[in-house]
Amino acid sequence: MTVTDDHRISAAAGRPPRRLGIALLAASLTAAVLAAITPWPRGFQGAPTGDPELMAELEDALGSRHWQHVAAARVDGDEVTFAGTGAHEHTEFEIGSITKTFTAALFAEAIDRGEVKADTRLGEVWPDLDGKVAEVTLESIAMQRSGLPSQEPTPSFRDGVMSVLSNYIHTDPYRGDAGDIVASLNDVEVGEPEPEYSNYGFAVLGQALAEAAGQDYTDLVRERITEPLGMEETFVPDSAEGLSHGYTASGLPAAPWTLGGSAPAGAIRSTTHDMSIWLRAVRDESAPGAEASHPRKAFDDSDRIGWAWFTTTDRSPNLTWHNGGTGGYRSFLGFDPKSEQGIIVLTDSANWVDAAADLVSAPATDRTESASETTTSATERTGARS
Known part of the structure; x- marks a missing residue:
């Protein structure tokens, strides 16, 4: 038995019996409620x-x-x-x-x-793009080495808050539509072309293929x-x-x-x-x-x-x-x-x-x-x- 345990037992022994009973009842009810609302591995x-x-x-x-x-x-x-x-x-x-x-x-x-070609650049799909992102090739995206960020930049502050909140309320965190994906390319920062898994990259790839096909x-x-x-x-x-x-x-x-x-x-x-x-x-x-x-x-x-x-x-x-x-x-x-x-x-x-x-x-x-x-x-x- 540790010193801490001894202290806890002595403190409990000094409480009025009625207050101790209420405390134990509250603890039992809390445990029962948590057990009821939290699924356990089954x-x-x-x-x-x-x-x-x-x-x-x-x-x-x-x-x-x-x-x-x-x-x-x-x-x-x-x-x-x-x-x-x-x-x-x-x-x-x-x-x-x-x-x-x-x-x-x-x-x-x-x-x-x-x-398209394997080396088709995003700037060829969307001619309004310029800078580093316009030089990203479709193949580099398909091979997860494009330098694009892992996740879609949020379209607005509100969408960013809702995306974070979705982790706690278990809803879909992806809020932008196809237009938002394309628009986000104007402000995205492109990193080094090295292996890094990117959901955003594949969103861009899919929308680029849709653009090229006209569907x-x-x-x-x-x-x-x-x-x-x-x-x-x-x-x-x-x-x-x-x-x-x-x-x-x-x-x-x-x-x-x-x-x-x-x-x-x-x-x-x-x-x-x-x-x-x-x-x-x-x-x-x-x-x-x-x-x-x-x-x-x-x-x-x-x-x-x-x-x-x-x-x-x-x-x-x-x-x-x-x-x-x-x-x-x-x-x-x-x-x-x-x-x-x-x-x-x-x-x-x-x-x-x-x-x-x-x-x-x-x-x-x-x-x-x-x-x-x-x-x-x-x-x-x-x-x-x-």
Whole structure:
């Protein structure tokens, strides 16, 4: 027993019994209220669906956190196995930054169509731009080394306040529309062209492709990717009306994100059914713009980058992958083109699911870290990217 503990006990013993009882009652009521309004980690919620073996492996990989609805798909060649809890292969989720792989595919497709070139500069897309930002190329954005800031500059002081407040009330922090994204380029500061993950950059890239095509981003995704591939459950939402919501890491409701003009960075909603189509089409290079997935340069010590897509250098086999995170959702998609295996996990809880990579790939054996440490490090690295 410590000195501090002795002091606390003596002080309590000297209180009048009635006041002590009131204090204990108040403390008990406060604890009860907090327990009632704060969800605690409870593991996986809802009835299991699909393949029980896959779900058991997924539960083991993801661990005991506050999970609401989870859906997964494991791909082996042309065979797809689905599993979930409280969800199935047609349950809709926000896929977050996996949206960037669609934007990158549109970039590759636009090059094939002759609408842009890899080295097209922003000043060529929007001739009114001048200065350093006008010299930023579309490819540098697609490879996350443009020097553009990580997040969209807020259109106004009020929008800035609301964006910060959204972190506390769990609403969509992206308030600018497509016009605001373009207008913000006039005042943006461009840093060094070195690897740095930028949601703002991909918002700009998507809007540049829309400008070059003479269509909005939503139509480009539908007409050039989802319709040709038969992905009927994948779309860019125009508004939050009627959309399902997700949950924070502790289980509190979080409003849906549509991201406004930043939609090309993370607004797409989809299902594991459709994402398995996307994975196989990119892997087999039958998807429009599939060459976007080819690694081109080093991004960091653990990954190379293509256009949006990352490829690991420290796993066996190495995976081509992207993850995603919004206010109430997390996602992971990864595949190995050689073995033709892949994994997709979508959840409406803000808990990272990157550890699902272990279901088809393992940390390289020559690394000094343990497998669990490597998985944690990978999640921490990728978490900052989404």
